[in-house]
Amino acid sequence: MSVVMLASALLCQSAATAQTPAPPAKATSPDKVPSAPQVVTIIHRLNGLKMFRLLLRSEQVQSIDALDSTFSLMDDVHTNVIAGVAMDDGETIAAWLPEAEVEFGPNDPDVTVIGPDGKQVAARYVGLDGVTGLSILRLENRNVIAAGTVKDEPINTGDTVLLFRPEPVTKTRPVLARMGVLRGRVQRVVAAPSGGVARFKVSAPRLSQTNIGGVAVNPAGETVGIVDGLEGSEASILPVALIKRAAQRVLERQASVPRPWLGVKGEAVSALKFDDIVNHGWELNRAAALAGKHRGIMLTSIVPGSPAERAALRAGDVILKVDDKDIQNADDFTWWLEQAGPSSSVEFTVARPDRPAEEPLNVKLSGKFDANWNVNAWARFPSTKGFSLMEQGIETIALKPFVAAQLGTTAGLLVVYVEPATAAFEAGLQAGDVIQSIDGKPVAAFNPTTQSDSFTFEVVRKKQKLVVKVAAKKN
Amino acid sequence: MSKNNCELIRRELDELMLNEAYSASVAEHLRDCAECREFQDKQKKLRQMVGSLGTVAAPPDFDFRLRARLANEASGAGSTFHYWPVVRRALAVATVLLILASAGILVRNVMNGRAGGDVASKEGPIVLPPSPEPVPIKTPVLPDNLDHKVIATIRENQPQVVKAERSSQPSYKVRRPMAAIDFSNERAEVITGTELIGASAAFPIDASLQSFKVSLDDGRGNARTISVPTISFGSQRIVQGANQFAPKRVW
Numbered sequence: 001m002s003v004v005m006l007a008s009a010l011l012c013q014s015a016a017t018a019q020t021p022a023p024p025a026k027a028t029s030p031d032k033v034p035s036a037p038q039v040v041t042i043i044h045r046l047n048g049l050k051m052f053r054l055l056l057r058s059e060q061v062q063s064i065d066a067l068d069s070t071f072s073l074m075d076d077v078h079t080n081v082i083a084g085v086a087m088d089d090g091e092t093i094a095a096w097l098p099e100a101e102v103e104f105g106p107n108d109p110d111v112t113v114i115g116p117d118g119k120q121v122a123a124r125y126v127g128l129d130g131v132t133g134l135s136i137l138r139l140e141n142r143n144v145i146a147a148g149t150v151k152d153e154p155i156n157t158g159d160t161v162l163l164f165r166p167e168p169v170t171k172t173r174p175v176l177a178r179m180g181v182l183r184g185r186v187q188r189v190v191a192a193p194s195g196g197v198a199r200f201k202v203s204a205p206r207l208s209q210t211n212i213g214g215v216a217v218n219p220a221g222e223t224v225g226i227v228d229g230l231e232g233s234e235a236s237i238l239p240v241a242l243i244k245r246a247a248q249r250v251l252e253r254q255a256s257v258p259r260p261w262l263g264v265k266g267e268a269v270s271a272l273k274f275d276d277i278v279n280h281g282w283e284l285n286r287a288a289a290l291a292g293k294h295r296g297i298m299l300t301s302i303v304p305g306s307p308a309e310r311a312a313l314r315a316g317d318v319i320l321k322v323d324d325k326d327i328q329n330a331d332d333f334t335w336w337l338e339q340a341g342p343s344s345s346v347e348f349t350v351a352r353p354d355r356p357a358e359e360p361l362n363v364k365l366s367g368k369f370d371a372n373w374n375v376n377a378w379a380r381f382p383s384t385k386g387f388s389l390m391e392q393g394i395e396t397i398a399l400k401p402f403v404a405a406q407l408g409t410t411a412g413l414l415v416v417y418v419e420p421a422t423a424a425f426e427a428g429l430q431a432g433d434v435i436q437s438i439d440g441k442p443v444a445a446f447n448p449t450t451q452s453d454s455f456t457f458e459v460v461r462k463k464q465k466l467v468v469k470v471a472a473k474k475n
Numbered sequence: 476m477s478k479n480n481c482e483l484i485r486r487e488l489d490e491l492m493l494n495e496a497y498s499a500s501v502a503e504h505l506r507d508c509a510e511c512r513e514f515q516d517k518q519k520k521l522r523q524m525v526g527s528l529g530t531v532a533a534p535p536d537f538d539f540r541l542r543a544r545l546a547n548e549a550s551g552a553g554s555t556f557h558y559w560p561v562v563r564r565a566l567a568v569a570t571v572l573l574i575l576a577s578a579g580i581l582v583r584n585v586m587n588g589r590a591g592g593d594v595a596s597k598e599g600p601i602v603l604p605p606s607p608e609p610v611p612i613k614t615p616v617l618p619d620n621l622d623h624k625v626i627a628t629i630r631e632n633q634p635q636v637v638k639a640e641r642s643s644q645p646s647y648k649v650r651r652p653m654a655a656i657d658f659s660n661e662r663a664e665v666i667t668g669t670e671l672i673g674a675s676a677a678f679p680i681d682a683s684l685q686s687f688k689v690s691l692d693d694g695r696g697n698a699r700t701i702s703v704p705t706i707s708f709g710s711q712r713i714v715q716g717a718n719q720f721a722p723k724r725v726w
Contacts, residue, residue, distance in 0.1 A: 043680060051703065055689065065698055066690035079682035079706045098710040118678040165709055169677045175706060176677040212710030262726045330724055337726060 036217045038086040039164045041114040042095045048073040049431050052397055053102045053416040063398035073407055073432060081166045081177055082213040085223050086145045093123060093137040094243050096213035096226055100128045100135045101369055115145050129246035130259035130369045131338045132238055136250040155200045159186040163204055165214030187234055193335045196241055201234040211235055258367030260342045263306020268329045270294040280316035281353035296320040297333045311363040321349035342367025393419030410460050412436040413443050423471040433459040481511055488515050682706040
């Protein structure tokens with residue numbers, strides 16, 4: 001015992017000694033890494049249900065056969081750690097959360113903000129900007145994070161840029177992270193068709209996927225952008241002007257804002273071979289003239305039921321202008337559609353294989369968060385006799401009996417998402433419900449009769465059986 | 476009928492397959508020994524019963540469930556009493572090491588005090604000045620090969636668990652148990668490059684490093700197991716999104 005007391009005394013002594021004043025700090029090095037008080041860390045957590053929704057979107061999943069024994073629907077199963085920018089209004093945070101697309105809907109996103117000093121700051125998730133992929137958060141208390149400068153312009157080739165991003169430092173519990181910094185150099189500045197900067201490209205050693213979402217800061221410590229992609233050995237940086245515009249869009253609606261959606265696939269005429277143009281119904285002379293101009297976007301496919309189909313656009317049509325702005329390439333087309341915004345009307349100038357002259361065409365755009373997902377999902381879950389759960393705004397995954405027992409529920413279709421503002425949502429169907437039968441028939445054997453006015457779902461919610469009657473969606 | 480002889484005969488019966496014929500000597504013995512005949516009948520019935528059972532298939536996730544359970548039991552085993560002798564020895568070794576380290580620190584501090592002469596007099600006992608403002612503490616132990624400059628520090632009153640308490644969370648929401656740590660699927664990268672020019676002090680994150688696995692079926696009879704990390708940094712996405720500038724020419 002005396003040995004332990006001696007050890008304790010020695011420890012106290014050394015701890016007390018450690019509290020002696022620290023020696024004066026060395027003179028600041030001219031190469032000192034600048035502090036970036038506006039760079040924060042975002043912790044974004046997903047529970048089991050949201051993870052299932054991610055899997056449904058990313059994998060060819062129809063059913064879950066087996067699960068890790070520790071998996072639970074309502075517990076956190078995945079945590080993403082990423083950088084964010086505190087905007088200069090003192091209360092808005094912009095961050096590129098990679099899995100934010102599962103956060104639309106009524107379930108509160110689980111986000112935590114860590115300030116530059118390591119302190120936790122309460123924040124609320126406002127919404128996702130579909131155009132930029134940025135999530136916008138609002139701090140509960142204004143100015144709890146020291147105001148930094150979010151610098152707009154200019155960016156020049158050759159400028160030095162510091163890339164901040166959180167990174168792990170340990171391989172054991174507790175998981176420790178820190179904000180690391182890489183030094184890079186601006187290689188290219190991509191001008192926006194309407195003026196200003198659309199993106200700039202930065203090269204830096206050891207760039208990886210973990211840099212996406214990182215914050216770019218100039219040597220003066222001012223934020224100049226957020227990394228939104230990797231292209232080879234270069235990071236693509238979304239400039240501050242576009243970050244501010246994204247925040248404005250989301251804050252005005254106080255909700256997620258989708259990207260404008262036309263419902264087409266296409267290719268810039270300048271990128272097409274002559275044969276490709278001819279194969280889309282263009283006569284040789286006109287195809288040659290079109291190819292020589294290097295203008296426009298040729299539509300190669302149209303999504304059924306999309307704004308493009310409603311406006312009578314067809315594969316082979318070439319969009320030359322959007323609201324009188326010339327379209328040279330795919331980036332131009334994307335840019336001008338984004339400037340118009342979802343739910344807006346635009347006027348296209350269209351050249352068609354079967355018409356001698358260009359003609360104007362008014363199109364009412366709609367909005368989607370992920371056009372690829374929607375196209376793929378419809379192909380993956382085709383409707384039977386005019387009915388599919390997808391059409392009703394219900395996303396499901398089948399649970400095998402073993403998995404259902406593990407999750408404390410019954411076998412059937414697990415609802416992972418219900419689209420707000422649909423009849424199913426209004427009727428009270430919720431994510432986490434397990435659909436056991438539709439109109440009294442097991443889900444696997446359900447074959448709808450013609451023109452039903454409603455569907456009766458038998459569901460299990462927290463081990464209780466419920467009946468939910470959903471009005472059929474009218475086309 | 477000797478007892479030894481019965482034992483030999485029964486051993487031979489034990490080693491025979493179900494439909495295998497026994498030797499002449501065994502047959503002769505069985506004719507005369509009622510006890511061994513009874514033993515043989517019981518053996519035959521038992522084997523027939525076992526043989527009639529169907530094949531038992533392990534569930535698809537048996538492998539990783541077993542591994543997780545073993546890991547859980549291993550991590551929880553330290554609290555059980557039957558490991559007390561081992562724990563006691565470890566404690567004794569730790570105490571000795573602690574004393575040696577503390578003595579080393581004390582000697583170094585005394586030597587430093589003599590060399591500096593500003594804080595303590597040369598002959599007198601070490602006199603400590605009043606406690607200054609809180610000093611940075613709890614700097615975590617970082618890997619040796621990290622070449623970094625500290626641009627921020629963690630203060631003593633910094634929260635150790637960064638997860639916010641949210642009153643809006645349902646009461647049944649609990650943290651995923653993190654007792655078992657399995658690094659076999661750990662994907663998080665530890666930055667060690669010399670290109671790293673700076674880093675803040677580390678802060679803890681309430682998450683497990685352990686991956687979890689899901690076995691999926693695509694509806695066409697193709698099953699596969701995927702491993703999902705429970706923590707990711709930056710954009711280690713599971714989903715390929717549409718956030719690139721003009722992705723895949725879809726509008």
